[in-house]
Amino acid sequence: xxxxxxxxxxNLINGILLGGIYIIMSLGLNLIFGVIKIVNFAHGEFLMLGxxxxxWMFTLLRFDPYLSIPIxxxxxxxxxxxxxxxxxxxxxxxxxxxxxxxxxxxxxxxNIATLLWGxxxxxVRPSYAGTSVEVFTLRISITRLISFIIAVIxxxxxxxxxxxxxxxxxxxxxxxxxxxxxxxxxxxxRVYIMTFGIGAALCGIAAALMSPIYYVFPVVGFVFAPLxxxxxxxxxxxxxxxxxxxxxxxxxxxxxxxxxxNVELARAIAFIxxxxxxxxxxxxxxxxx
Amino acid sequence: xxxxxxxxxxxxxxxxxIVTMLYLLPLFKVPILVLHIMIYTLLLAYAATSWNxxxxxxxxxSLAHGAFLGIGAYLAxxxxxxxxxxxxxxxxxxxxxxxxxxxxxxxxxxxxGLRGAYFAIASLVFNLILVEILIxxxxxxxxxxxxxxxxxxxPLYFQFATKEPYYWIMLTMWIIxxxxxxxxxxxRYYLAAIRESEEAAAALGIPVRRYKLVAAIISxxxxxxxxxxxxxxxxxxxxxxxxxxxxxxxxxxxxLFGGKFTILGPTIGAAIIVPLSEYLRYTLGGVxxxxxxxxxxxxxxxxxxxxxxxxxxxxxxxxxLEVKL
Numbered sequence: 001x002x003x004x005x006x007x008x009x010x011n012l013i014n015g016i017l018l019g020g021i022y023i024i025m026s027l028g029l030n031l032i033f034g035v036i037k038i039v040n041f042a043h044g045e046f047l048m049l050g051x052x053x054x055x056w057m058f059t060l061l062r063f064d065p066y067l068s069i070p071i072x073x074x075x076x077x078x079x080x081x082x083x084x085x086x087x088x089x090x091x092x093x094x095x096x097x098x099x100x101x102x103x104x105x106x107x108x109x110x111n112i113a114t115l116l117w118g119x120x121x122x123x124v125r126p127s128y129a130g131t132s133v134e135v136f137t138l139r140i141s142i143t144r145l146i147s148f149i150i151a152v153i154x155x156x157x158x159x160x161x162x163x164x165x166x167x168x169x170x171x172x173x174x175x176x177x178x179x180x181x182x183x184x185x186x187x188x189x190r191v192y193i194m195t196f197g198i199g200a201a202l203c204g205i206a207a208a209l210m211s212p213i214y215y216v217f218p219v220v221g222f223v224f225a226p227l228x229x230x231x232x233x234x235x236x237x238x239x240x241x242x243x244x245x246x247x248x249x250x251x252x253x254x255x256x257x258x259x260x261x262n263v264e265l266a267r268a269i270a271f272i273x274x275x276x277x278x279x280x281x282x283x284x285x286x287x288x289x
Numbered sequence: 290x291x292x293x294x295x296x297x298x299x300x301x302x303x304x305x306x307i308v309t310m311l312y313l314l315p316l317f318k319v320p321i322l323v324l325h326i327m328i329y330t331l332l333l334a335y336a337a338t339s340w341n342x343x344x345x346x347x348x349x350x351s352l353a354h355g356a357f358l359g360i361g362a363y364l365a366x367x368x369x370x371x372x373x374x375x376x377x378x379x380x381x382x383x384x385x386x387x388x389x390x391x392x393x394x395x396x397x398x399x400x401x402g403l404r405g406a407y408f409a410i411a412s413l414v415f416n417l418i419l420v421e422i423l424i425x426x427x428x429x430x431x432x433x434x435x436x437x438x439x440x441x442x443x444p445l446y447f448q449f450a451t452k453e454p455y456y457w458i459m460l461t462m463w464i465i466x467x468x469x470x471x472x473x474x475x476x477r478y479y480l481a482a483i484r485e486s487e488e489a490a491a492a493l494g495i496p497v498r499r500y501k502l503v504a505a506i507i508s509x510x511x512x513x514x515x516x517x518x519x520x521x522x523x524x525x526x527x528x529x530x531x532x533x534x535x536x537x538x539x540x541x542x543x544x545l546f547g548g549k550f551t552i553l554g555p556t557i558g559a560a561i562i563v564p565l566s567e568y569l570r571y572t573l574g575g576v577x578x579x580x581x582x583x584x585x586x587x588x589x590x591x592x593x594x595x596x597x598x599x600x601x602x603x604x605x606x607x608x609x610l611e612v613k614l
Contacts, residue, residue: 039406041413090594095405096350097593100545103352103538104593108586111579119578222534226417229410264425271418278411279401 010138011255017144019251020151021209025224026231026243027158028202034238035175035195038088041102043228044221045109046200050076050207051124051216052117058124058211065124065212066146072204080200084193106221113218124211147209154205158198159240171195175238226267227254230274236284245285300610311460315453324452330563331459332518337543337555338466339511344541345549346477347504348484350405352537353394353412356419357387357509359532361516366436366526367429369446376447380517387513388506395505399498404487416534423528435527438520447521455522462518463556466511470552480504481550512540542589548602552611557601 025047032040040046053072057063063071083105091097132139162168173181174191182188214220231250235242250270257266277284297305315324340354361383368374368382394415403411424433442450449455470477479500482490491497520526529535547558562585569581596603605611 039410041409087590087594094597096348097597099350099406099409100541101590101593103541104586104589106586107538107582108590111582111586114579115577115583226414229414233410262425264421268418268421268425271414271421274414275397275411275418278403278407278414279397282401282403282407 006137007259008256010140011259012252013138013140014144015252015255016248017140017148017251018213018255019248020148020155021206021213022224022227022231022251023244023247024151024154024202024209025206026228026235026247027155027240028199028206029228030232030235030237030239030243031171031202032196032199033232035171036084036088036192038098039102040199041099041225042083042105042109042221043199043203044223044225045106046076046080046203046221047207047210047224048113048216048218048221049079049109050204051211051214051220052113053204054208054211055122055124055216058126064126065208066150069150069205069208072208073201074204076204076207077197077201080203081193081197083200084196088196089189089192110218110221117218119218121215121217123215126212129212141213143212147213151206151209154202155244158202162240167194227270230270232284233274233277233282234284236286237282239284239286242284242286308460308464312457315456321452324456326564326567328452328456328459328522329567330559331456331463332515332522333540333543333563334556334559335459335463335466336512336515337540337547337559338463338470338552339508339515340540341544341549341555342470342480342511343504343508345544345551345554346480346484347501348480349501349505350409350541351412351505351508352409352534352541353416354508354512354540355531355533355536355538356416357390357512358516358519358536359419359423359526359528360386360390361513361518362520362526362531363423363430363436363516364513365447365517365520366438369438370436371429375445376517376521377445380447380514383513383517384510387516388510390513391505391509392502395502395509399501399505413534413537416532416537420528420533423532430528433528435525435531438524438526440524447517448524455518459518459522462514467552467556469507476500476503542585544599546588546592546599548599548605550598551602551605554599554601554605558599561600 025043028046029040029043032038032043050072053075054065054068057068057071058065087101087105088098091101126143129143132141133145134140162172170181170186170191171194173184173186174188174195178188181191210224214223227250231246232243233246234249235244235246253270254263254266257269314327319327336354336358340351343349344351344354364383364386365376365379368379369376394412398408398411423430426432430436440448442448444454479490479495482493482495483497483500487497516531519531526532543558543562544555545558546562547556548554566581566585569584573580592599598606
């Protein structure tokens with residue numbers, strides 16, 4: 001009995017810790033949706049590219065995955081700004097075109113990764129990856145713990161960035177009312193470029209946090225991006241707090257059902273939740289009507 | 290052209306001649322690879338034409354059509370392997386199943402007003418659910434390895450030793466789909482009105498929700514029947530390749546490339562994209578796996594930026610050929 005409850009608690013904690021990384025990635029997705037009103041279907045592919053950057057920095061330059069966070073974030077941020085500047089900024093009117101362009105980006109990144117680096121699984125395992133700390137007889141993997149702490153710090157920084165800095169206020173102003181913000185002298189296209197850059201950079205951070213825990217392969221985006229969609233929709237499109245809560249709910253749900261039954265079912269249930277929320281409460285748990 | 294059949298326009302004559310030539314094609318010694326590419330082109334043209342009814346005419350960008358194809362394919366494979374039911378019987382069953390699933394998915398989507406990107410998400414998620422179920426239900430579906438269909442080469446079981454019968458069947462299915470959409474003029478005009486503005490269409494008295502649902506049902510049913518053919522032709526089904534999002538994206542690419550607001554656009558798109566991708570796969574696939582998909586995703590992005598109406602759409606815009614058809 002004690003054995004089972006220990007395992008359950010370990011799963012609960014693992015779910016919460018993984019939820020932290022989901023939250024960082026979902027915040028990027030939610031920011032892009034909330035401000036630019038684009039559903040970024042290529043979000044998982046930004047994660048994938050970030051994981052490959054982390055992987056190559058680790059294998060070629062012996063860079064610790066956690067130390068490479070700023071570099072990965074910068075590279076992904078620049079890529080995101082490029083994508084917004086040259087693709088999405090030209091498609092601001094037509095929603096269908098945006099979706100199609102995002103899907104095009106998704107398949108492009110997936111296949112260019114396959115082409116360049118092959119489709120086999122790669123892993124980033126620093127020397128301390130196997131170790132774990134013991135808290136009240138519960139064993140917690142050290143990499144998951146570090147990743148979670150950095151994720152929380154990132155989320156807090158992002159929150160203050162959006163609420164307390166001038167750039168953050170510009171972003172929120174454009175999100176609330178684009179025309180009015182333009183009348184106040186804000187260049188909304190430039191804000192869009194900035195926002196997409198931040199969203200992609202968040203993906204980069206999540207990628208660096210994820211790579212010591214998971215594997216790197218060209219379609220790794222398919223594993224995590226759908227979960228991010230569930231989190232964002234569950235929490236409410238455009239809601240910061242909602243995304244945080246949604247991330248924890250999904251992390252715990254996945255850990256429990258994956259532990260009790262199997263992983264595919266956990267994913268299927270997450271998707272059914274997504275459909276149900278889309279139908280009955282499209283604003284999510286914390287979104288504004 | 291001097292001779293004319295009474296009541297036929299020049300474009301119709303041309304269409305008739307091309308179709309006759311297509312039917313007679315296998316009578317000449319055609320290399321087997323060419324015939325295979327023709328069949329695959331027609332199959333994807335048929336499926337993309339079905340996609341286009343919902344994704345193009347009705348303007349509801351669906352990412353679920355891989356799932357509909359997968360439903361037909363898995364139904365044919367499973368009923369044959371487990372209960373020895375001929376895929377000829379499965380064909381109408383698949384059409385019913387495709388229509389039923391389209392209704393179950395489409396009704397809540399349209400009832401709760403999911404539009405644009407929201408509909409795309411919902412359809413994508415539905416496709417992902419089906420793939421997860423197919424992978425998880427290993428005992429029946431064979432999991433992610435897929436199912437190989439037992440070969441008995443019996444025409445009664447929709448299995449032929451040569452490729453020619455497959456070709457004629459697929460060609461006939463494609464013609465039926467084209468004629469069906471061609472004849473449904475009222476539906477097409479209603480859907481165009483809905484696509485431009487749902488509010489305006491509703492104000493004109495068009496039952497918006499019902500017609501969107503009708504488009505989804507026909508589209509799903511036709512795609513599921515394409516799935517039955519897919520299973521019988523390739524004799525192999527697997528979750529990601531047959532029923533996956535990859536297939537949905539491929540159909541979307543083909544339809545958009547050709548022209549999403551036109552009847553023949555998806556066919557033109559398939560006639561360009563499929564041979565090209567098969568060629569790239571045969572010549573470079575061994576060395577550069579995924580190269581053809583890289584090229585096509587670039588085409589897709591360029592298309593959206595510079596030629597959103599597609600190749601056939603542009604031609605049709607200039608000479609308005611389809612009205613005369």
